[in-house]
Amino acid sequence: MGSQGGGRQPKYQRIALELKAAIETGEYGPGDRLPGENDLMAAHAVARMTARQAIGVLRAEGLAEARKGAGVFVREYRPIRRRGVQRLSAGLWGEGRSVWSMDAEGWDLKLDSVSVAEESPPEAIRSLLGLAEGAPVCLRRRRYALNGRPVMLATSHLDAGLVAGTAITEIDTGPGGIYARLGEIGHRPVRFREEIRSRMPAPLETDRLSLPAGTPVVLIRRTAFTEEGTAVEVNDMVLDSSAYILEYDFTP
Amino acid sequence: MGSQGGGRQPKYQRIALELKAAIETGEYGPGDRLPGENDLMAAHAVARMTARQAIGVLRAEGLAEARKGAGVFVREYRPIRRRGVQRLSAGLWGEGRSVWSMDAEGWDLKLDSVSVAEESPPEAIRSLLGLAEGAPVCLRRRRYALNGRPVMLATSHLDAGLVAGTAITEIDTGPGGIYARLGEIGHRPVRFREEIRSRMPAPLETDRLSLPAGTPVVLIRRTAFTEEGTAVEVNDMVLDSSAYILEYDFTP
DNA sequence: TAGTGGTCTAGACCACAGT
DNA sequence: CTGTGGTCTAGACCACTAT
Structure with a gap:
């Protein structure tokens, strides 16, 4: 399909927003494993790079952390x-x-x-x-x-x-x-x-x-x-x- | 070629490092335009996504700023x-x-x-x-x-x-x-x-x-x-x- | 209009972790 | 082992900026 496809905001942002909402409501707590690249590709019918980009948003905001070979996890904050x-x-x-x-x-x-x-x-x-x-x-x-x-x-x-x-x-x-x-x-x-x-x-x-x-x-x-x-x-x-x-x- | 290709560190990191060095030596000053995606693709013989990733490193470190339709520019810092x-x-x-x-x-x-x-x-x-x-x-x-x-x-x-x-x-x-x-x-x-x-x-x-x-x-x-x-x-x-x-x- | 960055696809190989 | 994230390719269309 190329570019934006359905909605007016980028797919990766929609996916990122959905993940953030799930974290905020407590569906995923600190340390919990989030849906990974493959999960997101399947759930949203997008390419790997798009799923990655969504996860990248959470990582850039310090909300999630990717561990190679293991998955993506919710970060903890205890200063x-x-x-x-x-x-x-x-x-x-x-x-x-x-x-x-x-x-x-x-x-x-x-x-x-x-x-x-x-x-x-x-x-x-x-x-x-x-x-x-x-x-x-x-x-x-x-x-x-x-x-x-x-x-x-x-x-x-x-x-x-x-x-x-x-x-x-x-x-x-x-x-x-x-x-x-x-x-x-x-x-x-x-x-x-x-x-x-x-x-x-x-x-x-x-x-x-x-x-x-x-x-x-x-x-x-x-x-x-x-x-x-x-x-x-x-x-x-x-x-x-x-x-x-x-x-x-x-x-x- | 798939994965890392030549060196032992990822291509995008090598490219990012080169750009950072050029900024540090003053080759590019605050506000200057940096090589864009197309420039990097040509200069390093990489795909667009790889060039993007290199630029992404500088953006994540706050060193560069991308302006849509215009180019990538060195950030200024005057607190x-x-x-x-x-x-x-x-x-x-x-x-x-x-x-x-x-x-x-x-x-x-x-x-x-x-x-x-x-x-x-x-x-x-x-x-x-x-x-x-x-x-x-x-x-x-x-x-x-x-x-x-x-x-x-x-x-x-x-x-x-x-x-x-x-x-x-x-x-x-x-x-x-x-x-x-x-x-x-x-x-x-x-x-x-x-x-x-x-x-x-x-x-x-x-x-x-x-x-x-x-x-x-x-x-x-x-x-x-x-x-x-x-x-x-x-x-x-x-x-x-x-x-x-x-x-x-x-x-x- | 030409060039730029932004987004996206559908594949691929790799290193690493635990399943 | 299988599955994970990390990296990479070679295309594509879009919106935007500057000329």
């Missing part, structure tokens, strides 16, 4: 609540506890992999840290996993000269982490700025976070300032958007 | 900086200025459409506002546009009983907006909470924000509390993620 302000209270990281242990109340969020390096920073970060051109930064790359599933990548940038000789350049930064160590050398962070963006992930992020198609990432750039107003750390984070709700409390 | 804390300083909205006028420094962000209604709220919002079951809320739906392009939808929910008879139920809330009017009736908001999520847009959001494929939305739910700790307003916002950077400053 962690990340409190932007309280979690950085000095009382918490000042003595012992990691900044991250509060992230997932009762859940099992843990450090998955760490690497430390010294590199030449991108211009934007270099100028934030107030470093001279060509000055190296200490880079701490980390990945966090929730119940075994990776949910966040974090990369901290610090003046390499400033932190040389401290535990910040070690894999294990010790009790209280980076901020406690910075305090010990007279650069205790007291003020923070978090900048938030969102976009679709780059292939490398898709890979490192095992993201299914249709899941955006949230980017947080946190800059930590000392009492004097100097930026001592820039932490670039990449979050699986389906894993997080960010919360900020403030009294302007 | 507004939205300061979460300072923008709510009472000094700003206390006398006259709108909370929103600060959003876009020098840009032309303006209210695009407003509607006011009284409805029965969803359970989550009803309980946030501490209302009895079945109690109605005053709903203010607004859309904001930046240089004519819609970038945000906002829906405020307030206790209908509380705001009855005030300008909050009018299209024009008067100088200082909702928060100034709440102050006048003894419910001045002093504390705010913003919760942030991100996901792919629903079709209705895609439509109202004119979003190209591959653009996530950012959801902000702001709850405004009085000195007594009562929630007086819940504002649900839907932002075009490519139009915004959110900024939060705090001293924990």
